[in-house]
Amino acid sequence: MRIALLLLLLTASAAAAAPTAPSGGVQEPATSPTATARAAARIPRSVWGVGADDLQINPQSGLQCPARLGAYRRDRVYAYDGAGLDVDCNYVAQGRRITLYLTRLDGADLGRIYDNAKTSLVKVGAELHPQLLAEGPRQDEGFSWRMALYGEDGGLHSSLWVGELDGWLVQYRATYPGDDDASIQADLSVFSHQIRASAGAHLDLCARSEAKPGVGKRIDTKDAATDAAMSGILMASAALAAEDGKAKPAAATTWCFAKAIAVGQHGFIAWRAVDGAGADGNAVRITPLTLDDPPALDIALDPAGAQIDSELGRPPRWTASWRRGPKTWVFAFYDGRPDLDDAARLTDDILAGKAHALSSYDSASHAVTISTPSK
Structure with a gap:
């Protein structure tokens, strides 16, 4: 049986073949169409596992991204690193797109992240001439958000939401018709509830005890x-x-x-x-x-x-x-x-x-x- 190992320090698209696992007659399962599609997309199951009804699960955080969330259809999951500590789920509905990002902070400053995200939004979408319309704190589903709302050409709005969950960065980027501000906030509450119920529950359980140092040695x-x-x-x-x-x-x-x-x-x-x-x-x-x-x-x-x-x-x-x-x-x-x-x-x-x-x-x-x- 052969197992494809990923290089830790590269992106999730980097892969290398590993040698044979223990003998014992275990047969490698037949490759399914779903497995073939995932391999083509290079999304490792050690980063995004698959549950019932095509539920995508990030085991590192406990985040679960269902195929449908409210009125939205999930059109992709992604990993920005090889270890599954920087991931996103992207959802679309009629004229609307919401991307949910979850990243382990490891001591990074949330304010600086928020400022960099605003700069990135303006730079990446420069051809749509984004203009800041509103900015300020928001409270929703137990999250304390930093929010910025931009108007763009064609009557579009893009909003940026940045918050924190048990040492992880939670971020939304939403793009939608400009008259949908109120309904988008309701949609984001559904997303926040899903994050709380999956990643929030997992991370809270893990935070109840501290990791103990491992000093045990292998016995001869x-x-x-x-x-x-x-x-x-x-x-x-x-x-x-x-x-x-x-x-x-x-x-x-x-x-x-x-x-x-x-x-x-x-x-x-x-x-x-x-x-x-x-x-x-x-x-x-x-x-x-x-x-x-x-x-x-x-x-x-x-x-x-x-x-x-x-x-x-x-x-x-x-x-x-x-x-x-x-x-x-x-x-x-x-x-x-x-x-x-x-x-x-x-x-x-x-x-x-x-x-x-x-x-x-x-x-x-x-x-x-x-x-x-x-x-």
Whole structure:
């Protein structure tokens, strides 16, 4: 199976082929017309995932852009970076166009962004001779907006709205007939409600707990043989308990953006897990930047394993597992919450076929495989 990886430091249109993922008979899915169209547009699914009814989802922010929003039809989504931290959704209706931008601020000054956006609007639309008609603060759907309204040739109006949401820039650019000012404001309230309900809910949940530093190191393969055997047995036991209806339902997990990481020319995103209340979920995830749905390396503190560690008088170990289809591989153990950069290097090695799986479990055949570490 081959996975197309994106270069982290280039735009979303940059792509590179990655080596083979772990062996195990997993077949690459047939390419659908939708996948072909997305590949042609070079919009990676690690930046814009696809949900039911063609819902476009930016996992980094939680923003959801439906195919239709009020009277508007979505005609594109876009990414201005390779990591999914600077995106837009564009919507059109009769004679109207609204573009919704969402960008991680990372300490950038909102006032300067607003001033630069006004300058850009006037410069880019110079042939329409934009003239400032009104400017001032606005309050809507819990947002504090900075708004500027311009008149343009042909009786058009263009309005610019800039606000902030949990450390992310929210911006609208709307162009429409000049007598539609009041109805456009009502339309933008619908857009703001959608942002609050999707990105707002996600970012608020993630903000309820702080990211914990990862200092855990990989345990030497030779010392992990016993843990590998135990992990395979625990995976099988958990799967069989689930089939028998004896397992506790899995807790809801939300994955929050942690950081973007470059390993050579390949880009990765690190995530941290939170539970339904926003508390730390004792798990991290590494995903490559891909055109197709990205695979994931999950590294988690296993409660059953932690109990064994406690009985052995050692710190709880974190298990690095990789799941594709019915098969799960264990590739490493960490002696604490893992260092995210090292976890990304491990993910890169897995994709390149350089990492040695310690154990695996196939839920279809219930087969447990224990690998013998090389000497």
